[in-house]
Amino acid sequence: MVDREGGAGRAEGCSKLMTDMKRSRLMVDGRPVEFSAGDSTLVAMLRAGIHPTGGGCLCLEGDCPHCLATVDGVSYVRTCQVAARPGMVIKRHPSDAPPPLPLDDCSGPDTIARHIYCDVVVIGLGESGRVAAAEAQRNGKHVITLDAGAGQEVIGVYPGPLVVARTREGMVHVYPREEIVVATGASEIHPVAPGNQLAGIVTARAATRLAVAGLYLGRVVAIGTPAEGITVEQAAGELVRFDGVERVEAVVMCNENGSERKIECDTVSIGLGLCPRDALLRMGNGLAVRAVGDAARTSDIPSCPKAGTVCHCAGVTMDDLESVRERGFHELELVKRATLAGTGTCQGSVCLPYIRSFLADRGESLQPPFTARPVTRQLTVGEVAASSYHQATPRTALDGEHRRLGAQMERAGGWWRPWSYGDTVGEYWAVRKGVSIGDVSTLGKMLVSGPDALELLERLYPTKVATLKPGRSRYVLLLDERGYVLDDGLICRDDKTRFTLTFTSGGSSFAELWVRDWAESWRLDVRLLNQTMSRGAINVTGPFAHELLARAGVGDPPQYLHHRTATVAGILCRVFRLSFTGEVSYELHHSVADSMTLWRRLLRLGADLGIKPHGVEALLMLRLEKGHIVVGQDTDFDSTPRRINHEWAVKLDKPDFVGRQAILRTNKVPLDRQLAGLEMEGPAPAEGALIWKGSDYVGFVTSSVFSPVMGKAVMLGWLKLFEGELPAEVTIVGRPARRVPTPFYDSEGSRARS
Amino acid sequence: MPDLKLLHGTRIVGTRAVLDAAVWPQNTLALRIAPDEVFVMPAISADFVNDQHAIVAPDAGFAGAWIVSDEALEFLQRSCEWELPRERPAFAQGAVAGLPVKLWLEADRVLFLVPAPYATDLEERMA
Numbered sequence: 117m118v119d120r121e122g123g124a125g126r127a128e129g130c131s132k133l134m135t136d137m138k139r140s141r142l143m144v145d146g147r148p149v150e151f152s153a154g155d156s157t158l159v160a161m162l163r164a165g166i167h168p169t170g171g172g173c174l175c176l177e178g179d180c181p182h183c184l185a186t187v188d189g190v191s192y193v194r195t196c197q198v199a200a201r202p203g204m205v206i207k208r209h210p211s212d213a214p215p216p217l218p219l220d221d222c223s224g225p226d227t228i229a230r231h232i233y234c235d236v237v238v239i240g241l242g243e244s245g246r247v248a249a250a251e252a253q254r255n256g257k258h259v260i261t262l263d264a265g266a267g268q269e270v271i272g273v274y275p276g277p278l279v280v281a282r283t284r285e286g287m288v289h290v291y292p293r294e295e296i297v298v299a300t301g302a303s304e305i306h307p308v309a310p311g312n313q314l315a316g317i318v319t320a321r322a323a324t325r326l327a328v329a330g331l332y333l334g335r336v337v338a339i340g341t342p343a344e345g346i347t348v349e350q351a352a353g354e355l356v357r358f359d360g361v362e363r364v365e366a367v368v369m370c371n372e373n374g375s376e377r378k379i380e381c382d383t384v385s386i387g388l389g390l391c392p393r394d395a396l397l398r399m400g401n402g403l404a405v406r407a408v409g410d411a412a413r414t415s416d417i418p419s420c421p422k423a424g425t426v427c428h429c430a431g432v433t434m435d436d437l438e439s440v441r442e443r444g445f446h447e448l449e450l451v452k453r454a455t456l457a458g459t460g461t462c463q464g465s466v467c468l469p470y471i472r473s474f475l476a477d478r479g480e481s482l483q484p485p486f487t488a489r490p491v492t493r494q495l496t497v498g499e500v501a502a503s504s505y506h507q508a509t510p511r512t513a514l515d516g517e518h519r520r521l522g523a524q525m526e527r528a529g530g531w532w533r534p535w536s537y538g539d540t541v542g543e544y545w546a547v548r549k550g551v552s553i554g555d556v557s558t559l560g561k562m563l564v565s566g567p568d569a570l571e572l573l574e575r576l577y578p579t580k581v582a583t584l585k586p587g588r589s590r591y592v593l594l595l596d597e598r599g600y601v602l603d604d605g606l607i608c609r610d611d612k613t614r615f616t617l618t619f620t621s622g623g624s625s626f627a628e629l630w631v632r633d634w635a636e637s638w639r640l641d642v643r644l645l646n647q648t649m650s651r652g653a654i655n656v657t658g659p660f661a662h663e664l665l666a667r668a669g670v671g672d673p674p675q676y677l678h679h680r681t682a683t684v685a686g687i688l689c690r691v692f693r694l695s696f697t698g699e700v701s702y703e704l705h706h707s708v709a710d711s712m713t714l715w716r717r718l719l720r721l722g723a724d725l726g727i728k729p730h731g732v733e734a735l736l737m738l739r740l741e742k743g744h745i746v747v748g749q750d751t752d753f754d755s756t757p758r759r760i761n762h763e764w765a766v767k768l769d770k771p772d773f774v775g776r777q778a779i780l781r782t783n784k785v786p787l788d789r790q791l792a793g794l795e796m797e798g799p800a801p802a803e804g805a806l807i808w809k810g811s812d813y814v815g816f817v818t819s820s821v822f823s824p825v826m827g828k829a830v831m832l833g834w835l836k837l838f839e840g841e842l843p844a845e846v847t848i849v850g851r852p853a854r855r856v857p858t859p860f861y862d863s864e865g866s867r868a869r870s
Numbered sequence: 871m872p873d874l875k876l877l878h879g880t881r882i883v884g885t886r887a888v889l890d891a892a893v894w895p896q897n898t899l900a901l902r903i904a905p906d907e908v909f910v911m912p913a914i915s916a917d918f919v920n921d922q923h924a925i926v927a928p929d930a931g932f933a934g935a936w937i938v939s940d941e942a943l944e945f946l947q948r949s950c951e952w953e954l955p956r957e958r959p960a961f962a963q964g965a966v967a968g969l970p971v972k973l974w975l976e977a978d979r980v981l982f983l984v985p986a987p988y989a990t991d992l993e994e995r996m997a
Contacts, residue, residue, distance in 0.1 A: 650931020
């Protein structure tokens, strides 16, 4: 195909003279190419004698894979569907490889998605689509129309139902309440015969369009239904092959007598019938999807070819089909999977009628078309990601303050938390020898109130909640029905019918669901409020914590494992006395609106005490010296209280609690492994380090630090029983280590209680 | 970029019947965020809740901002994968821009609320 200005003839029906057209330029493989107003990118290339993929039957309707190119950096663009614009940069895909990834520009264009709700969505605005849309509107429906001709390509129908389209303005997600109407018409059947990869072969409708656009087609031979509006030479008989080097030069036909006739030509127009564009209908199986017009028609089935490429996307030939059939693949869906025919760019638009024809010809019944799945078009990563968001990580009210203080922020327990303020050991010693504050706002916090609050917690927790007096707190494990540890935290009794529960930072969301689920299941009369995100918490810890609280106006702070309301440095707080660090500790729970004020006032009041904030890294060192576990780090999915050496936290003489029956049962099974304390000289091994007894693997380290106060490495780790007991001497990273009781530090707990 | 501020109010958890029957003071906005839970702005006293076991807690756990309707709806059309109520005023809640957002939609403006720990993310995603 060449620009008609350079040819000798004139196509009939062509009314636009190139000399009358305003010309602009785009670039194809670095070569300037002129185009005219109204040209598609494909037509502009064909005018310049360039076939985007080198050859193959062109349809000009977005069905075939033969006009793909990289346009302005986006690969796999159907150039027949894109209007030519001045300055466009087009690169043809390599003939023997996929287009290169745009490694030099990974950002890609920003793509937005809009979400639209309606009663009916009509896809395709040909005659039948317009009729369907008008009818729905007459019935008072809110109708959305999507038309590929207007640059709105529907790329998929999903359960929901949801129709996703790519438009010039971005992605559109349409949610129809009632119906999806597919009015996408029918595609023309392409030829399958040797030589069908040559340039110069077009469908009948494409031939007409090219002629109307003013392209010179030369001598046109029509196979099947001729193109409208142009002069053609009709080729009778059965198609045998296309002859030519790069471009078709002749077609060879076979008549009824079996004799071949060669017809020289410049262009071949193919009119072999129509196949409904019903991929969206087949995709919407089970949804309210209806096809109208040609999209609802029955597909023409071409005669079975003897040879040639059937699927250009996957390079499947008739020989390949024969081969897989001989190996037992007789079902259409299986042939698709065995050959990949129908899985490529055109999603079966070209090959589907021929595979059906092939199987029918080989004695199988005419099988229905294979299932269609999104997406029908190649999408950019930006288009796929449009409307998707990364999961956000919440920040405490002190997030800005931590960053201002130079903290290295990390995601820990599902939150942004200060890992260290730059001097982890200094932060550690501030806790051990002076006073420090830490942001523990991330801890789960839940209020439980109601006549059945005590009943709920008694059934839920393995501790005796009834013995907990108002104003007191207790460490608790949260178990599942199998007796495995889900989480840990505190139960704090506020009054007869009201409690505060705390959970770990990472476990609080699930713990809330757990508590609510059981409360609902047992139909208990309770009220539950999760305050994790509305209440801040600051941990004041260290030998001078009493002094700091006194300066903050709390001269009589609660005793160990007690709690009460107090005004601290002018801020109303619930003060919980406990200890995770091994030193005197007070958790100050308060409104998040007051976090910044309270934090700054405490730092100011403790300035001459050498107060420092501590980050998570220091906190993990401190807690490990005390042997406190971190659920999820030191526990596994099947950790029972016995396995983590926490049987003291489970009161089996209670009549019932979640997990009790499982614990009674598993306690009869000999212990196979246990979480144990370990220590060794020298630096701490990495968490996860393997533990050996001689040449036998006996476990792994779950937590490990070099203890500044003890001058050696301390660890928690899982140990298998070796010859009936936990090994006392083991090897870790090639060095000797000893099993020791926990806590490693202040085993009497006198410092925390002082 | 909207400037989300902490919203001071009262979080109330009570029985469904009590909350259904409650009459909130004039000039307050009561958002029923669950059958057993309501968030009232500005803060109110516990006297309005006829349930001795109700949890009535001062609360600043949401950050929010009023956005004019056109701007808000334009953002929601891009960022909200569920259908907004058509009536006004209306309360709605769900994922917006991947965050747990609550919306109070009036004729000419929309109040966006998000748990305060996600305020920065919502600001960035609305920018």
